[in-house]
Amino acid sequence: MFGLKAKSKKVVLDKIPRHIGIIMDGNGRWAKKRLKPRVFGHKAGMEALQEVTIAASELGVKVLTVYAFSTENWSRPQDEVSFIMDLPVTFFDKYVPILHENNVKVQMIGETHRLPEETLNALNAAIEKTRRNTGLILNFALNYGGRAEITSAVRLIAQDVLDAKLNPGDVTEDLIANYLMTDHLPYLYRDPDLIIRTSGELRLSNFLPWQSAYSELYFTSVLWPDFKKAELLKAIGEYNRRHRRFGGV
Numbered sequence: 001m002f003g004l005k006a007k008s009k010k011v012v013l014d015k016i017p018r019h020i021g022i023i024m025d026g027n028g029r030w031a032k033k034r035l036k037p038r039v040f041g042h043k044a045g046m047e048a049l050q051e052v053t054i055a056a057s058e059l060g061v062k063v064l065t066v067y068a069f070s071t072e073n074w075s076r077p078q079d080e081v082s083f084i085m086d087l088p089v090t091f092f093d094k095y096v097p098i099l100h101e102n103n104v105k106v107q108m109i110g111e112t113h114r115l116p117e118e119t120l121n122a123l124n125a126a127i128e129k130t131r132r133n134t135g136l137i138l139n140f141a142l143n144y145g146g147r148a149e150i151t152s153a154v155r156l157i158a159q160d161v162l163d164a165k166l167n168p169g170d171v172t173e174d175l176i177a178n179y180l181m182t183d184h185l186p187y188l189y190r191d192p193d194l195i196i197r198t199s200g201e202l203r204l205s206n207f208l209p210w211q212s213a214y215s216e217l218y219f220t221s222v223l224w225p226d227f228k229k230a231e232l233l234k235a236i237g238e239y240n241r242r243h244r245r246f247g248g249v
């Protein structure tokens with residue numbers, strides 16, 4: 001057992017979640033409170049992400065999956081969508097070397113075909129640069145939607161049955177997991193142990209619906225740009241007070 005100080009309160013951290021999913025919400029409200037445009041909140045959100053990634057890596061978390069852009073987010077004003085899509089282009093020059101120094105490996109899930117070319121190039125460059133790193137996997141969910149992910153898995157399985165590569169009886173939970181976008185993650189860490197959502201909203205919004213079946217959920221009213229290391233420690237402290245039974249007693 002070891003303890004870490006979060007602000008003045010001691011947080012006991014026996015168990016570190018191996019995979020944490022984060023729904024980074026509240027950037028717009030954070031900016032509005034400061035009478036700034038919404039994009040100001042996304043920029044601050046990117047900085048919070050950097051701090052939380054390094055803190056998670058130091059704590060020994062294996063995978064951090066962050067909901068950066070959902071398939072529904074395209075309906076936002078064009079300027080805002082462009083700003084978010086430009087974040088990897090603008091920030092990664094400064095951000096990726098720090099991740100690399102910390103042995104972080106960048107990966108992503110989502111439908112890449114609709115992403116602007118420069119966004120995809122910046123992400124692929126980060127993935128390539130950090131390919132051999134063995135520390136925390138920072139998994140960006142970008143243009144990701146959970147139902148679309150499951151739909152695509154069902155389609156691929158149906159095709160494999162049609163091509164006689166599979167029998168319907170071969171379709172197990174494990175097999176389905178192999179057709180999901182998280183199949184590139186280490187087998188033991190594919191499903192999040194803990195999902196955090198900031199900004200007071202109490203829902204998962206199509207984030208990892210299959211993989212979250214047994215995840216512990218942590219909701220906080222803190223807006224994402226204010227979610228820093230101390231808040232991460234609080235969430236992990238709360239996770240340590242939960243008893244995960246996976247349907248048992």
Ligand code: FPP
Nearest residue numbers: 024025026027028029045046068084087088
């Ligand atoms: C939700 O806040 C936040 C987002 C939709 C985008 C968050 C993205 C990042 C912080 C980093 C993105 C990184 C990459 C690689 C693109 P909101 O705008 O819904 O806030 P609100 O609910 O207060 O309006």
